[in-house]
Amino acid sequence: xxLDIKIVLVEPLYxxxxxxxxxxxxxxxxxxLVLVNPCKLEGExxxxxxxxxDVLESARITSSFAEAVKDASIxxxxxxxxxxKINEHTRMPYYTPRELKEKLTGISGTVAILFGxxxxxxxxxxxxxxxxxxxxxxxDVYPIMNLSHATGIVLYELSDIKTGxxxxxxxxxxxxxxxxxxxxxxxxxxxxxxKNKTMLMFKRIFGRAQLIPREVQTLRGVIRRxxxxx
Amino acid sequence: xxLDIKIVLVEPLYxxxxxxxxxxxxxxxxxxLVLVNPCKLEGExxxxxxxxxDVLESARITSSFAEAVKDASIxxxxxxxxxxKINEHTRMPYYTPRELKEKLTGISGTVAILFGxxxxxxxxxxxxxxxxxxxxxxxDVYPIMNLSHATGIVLYELSDIKTGxxxxxxxxxxxxxxxxxxxxxxxxxxxxxxKNKTMLMFKRIFGRAQLIPREVQTLRGVIRRxxxxx
Numbered sequence: 001x002x003l004d005i006k007i008v009l010v011e012p013l014y015x016x017x018x019x020x021x022x023x024x025x026x027x028x029x030x031x032x033l034v035l036v037n038p039c040k041l042e043g044e045x046x047x048x049x050x051x052x053x054d055v056l057e058s059a060r061i062t063s064s065f066a067e068a069v070k071d072a073s074i075x076x077x078x079x080x081x082x083x084x085k086i087n088e089h090t091r092m093p094y095y096t097p098r099e100l101k102e103k104l105t106g107i108s109g110t111v112a113i114l115f116g117x118x119x120x121x122x123x124x125x126x127x128x129x130x131x132x133x134x135x136x137x138x139x140d141v142y143p144i145m146n147l148s149h150a151t152g153i154v155l156y157e158l159s160d161i162k163t164g165x166x167x168x169x170x171x172x173x174x175x176x177x178x179x180x181x182x183x184x185x186x187x188x189x190x191x192x193x194x195k196n197k198t199m200l201m202f203k204r205i206f207g208r209a210q211l212i213p214r215e216v217q218t219l220r221g222v223i224r225r226x227x228x229x230x
Numbered sequence: 231x232x233l234d235i236k237i238v239l240v241e242p243l244y245x246x247x248x249x250x251x252x253x254x255x256x257x258x259x260x261x262x263l264v265l266v267n268p269c270k271l272e273g274e275x276x277x278x279x280x281x282x283x284d285v286l287e288s289a290r291i292t293s294s295f296a297e298a299v300k301d302a303s304i305x306x307x308x309x310x311x312x313x314x315k316i317n318e319h320t321r322m323p324y325y326t327p328r329e330l331k332e333k334l335t336g337i338s339g340t341v342a343i344l345f346g347x348x349x350x351x352x353x354x355x356x357x358x359x360x361x362x363x364x365x366x367x368x369x370d371v372y373p374i375m376n377l378s379h380a381t382g383i384v385l386y387e388l389s390d391i392k393t394g395x396x397x398x399x400x401x402x403x404x405x406x407x408x409x410x411x412x413x414x415x416x417x418x419x420x421x422x423x424x425k426n427k428t429m430l431m432f433k434r435i436f437g438r439a440q441l442i443p444r445e446v447q448t449l450r451g452v453i454r455r456x457x458x459x460x
Binding site for chain 1: 256257259280366367369371373374376378382383
């Protein structure tokens with residue numbers, strides 16, 4: 001049992017940044033990289049990768065966001081823009097790298113940490129697909145960090161994490177729970193205009209709670225009983 | 231009273247790195263940069279600096295290492311290569327960024343944090359001029375970090391430091407203490423072949439102890455009394 005941390009870059013625009021990310025990954029002992037629709041990776045990516053070419057060359061390239069995160073138990077989206085309204089589930093609540101480290105201490109499973117495009121970050125649909133939101137505390141004057149700087153700081157924090165044997169529910173089972181929950185909202189005639197927001201809230205609560213497999217099964221059992229009773 | 235943290239780059243070779251350093255400085259709210267004999271700073275430095283051109287343009291350029299650190303109460307040298315022998319004062323003992331943050335909590339004064347050349351780091355004379363040695367814990371497989379990544383991680387740790395009103399002794403007074411101590415070693419006929427090593431040990435002890443002005447005066451008073459007695 002172990003904690004597998006994978007770095008996912010969503011549509012990176014500059015190959016030098018991708019190379020720099022692989023270098024800092026190797027500096028901190030990480031090697032699992034997924035690239036969603038990346039820019040071309042040629043000489044500059046290799047130059048910035050320096051002695052981490054093995055990480056660059058073994059990166060998995062996918063054409064869809066969903067494909068990149070499908071095996072992860074927790075999908076963490078990194079953003080520099082955090083919600084200011086507490087009821088805005090898309091970007092709230094958010095965690096600092098240090099808080100994420102505390103949350104992940106003692107567990108085992110696969111965690112995907114996502115970084116968005118250099119210019120626009122994530123779109124809202126992508127952010128809603130995340131179980132947790134991660135933000136590096138920066139100066140308000142200039143909060144936009146370089147992609148590889150942000151990755152470096154997150155990996156610096158996570159590099160000495162103590163893993164444990166508290167297993168996370170798998171990504172597939174969690175998606176079934178989400179779908180089941182959505183089904184229940186439909187069954188009880190939940191107002192359509194509130195449904196997406198409430199589903200996002202459940203997703204985030206489940207994400208932060210770091211459900212174990214047994215809990216997912218019990219939750220689905222409860223939902224099934226409610227459905228039968230209706 | 232405040233804690234002034236200045237970043238000193240010693241003979242940086244690549245202007246892109248200098249630009250990247252200014253960007254990450256501004257991301258974390260730092261603006262005081264000193265460059266010792268830097269490379270040319272032209273278009274690439276400005277491109278990587280992005281919205282931190284003010285930091286880049288206000289950097290102080292010096293031609294000597296000593297000039298760059300002369301007003302600092304504590305001079306911290308960052309190195310990826312740490313001493314393995316505990317009696318090797320040049321590179322030991324060393325602190326992680328998190329430990330440095332703890333050491334600096336609650337004090338006020340000027341602290342210079344130095345980063346060496348991209349290819350060779352510091353020479354031993356430069357390292358001996360430092361009061362403390364800082365090392366980012368990295369993988370043994372590939373410990374050499376990019377200059378701006380290293381700066382970013384150190385500044386991330388120091389960005390939320392709580393300063394206090396415990397004032398540090400000034401750099402000028404500390405140098406007088408060092409010289410006075412060396413004078414004393416000469417006065418007592420300390421073996422010449424041991425002198426440099428022992429002086430470095432005193433310097434490092436004083437550095438880690440973060441002497442306040444009154445302590446420096448008292449220490450010099452004690453040395454004076456010893457000298458008079460001899």
